[in-house]
Amino acid sequence: MNAPIRVLVCDDQMLIRTGLVTIIDAQPDLEVVGECGDGQAAVDLAGRLRPDVVVMDVRMPVLDGIGATRLLAGADVAEPVKVLVLTTFNLDEYVYEALRAGASAFLLKDAPPAQLLHGIRTVATGAALLDPEVTRQLVGRYAARIRPAEENSGELPITPRELEVLRLIADGLSNSEIAGTLSISQETVKTFVSRILTKLGLRDRVQAVVYAYRHGLVT
Structure with missing residues (x-):
């Protein structure tokens, strides 16, 4: 059997983070290896745990998701980590910068669980994932x-x-x-x-x- 995809979840809202962890950990091919509530903690944990994918919120204390993504997946990073950014329409000003920072994917926070799981699996393979609706309405803006x-x-x-x-x-x-x-x-x-x-x-x-x-x- 293939080893499960190792996932780090980073979201400063505990209720959302717990929900994400529960959904991801319920999958036999996925494993949550860590969770945290700010971007700096995500960078530190990723350095120790070496997850396959980081599920990253955008607006967080200490270091936001864009800054954390840049440190984890930016062009200058020797061993980049794949990052899937979660966003909401009222945070659309951050989407473009998240992409430039090196994110491999972004999805809406209200996306169905199946879409999130598909996104994690897709990013883990080295592919990128763009939510078409987000691309049209946010990046295009x-x-x-x-x-x-x-x-x-x-x-x-x-x-x-x-x-x-x-x-x-x-x-x-x-x-x-x-x-x-x-x-x-x-x-x-x-x-x-x-x-x-x-x-x-x-x-x-x-x-x-x-x-x-x-x-x-x-x-």
Whole structure:
């Protein structure tokens, strides 16, 4: 049998944290190895426990979820830890910064338990997870603010078709939705996504979304 996915839960609201721990620990393939109520504690615990995934709240005392994510999963971290950020619509100003900090996924706090569990498993495999509704409504809202400071310059090293796929990724579409939109197979979409990430030097779909908005590729 494969070892269970090791999860660290970080949320400053005890009731929510207890609920998350209960849901996750009930799964035979998941194991909560630690829990805490602030971002600095998450960083310290992750260094000792080496979880596979950290489920991270955003607004917390001592060190918020964005700062903690940057220390755990940022570009300069030698051994990054995968972070799944939980957010609510009234905290949408934090979503973009959480992505830039290195988060592999973000979900709404009121997402069904099955979606949370799927998110943890997805992130643990090294893939990224973007809630399409959050992507459209939250990240998109900040496109105008992001674009002026970091306007794209120079020619992109991707083909027009790959650019089309990148824009659909930034719109929050899944592989199956992209396949339907472009009338191509999901396998072809996967190939396009892999090429885009390689050519642009990106780690995952989350970074692809950030790249698209930073470079003004989404209208």
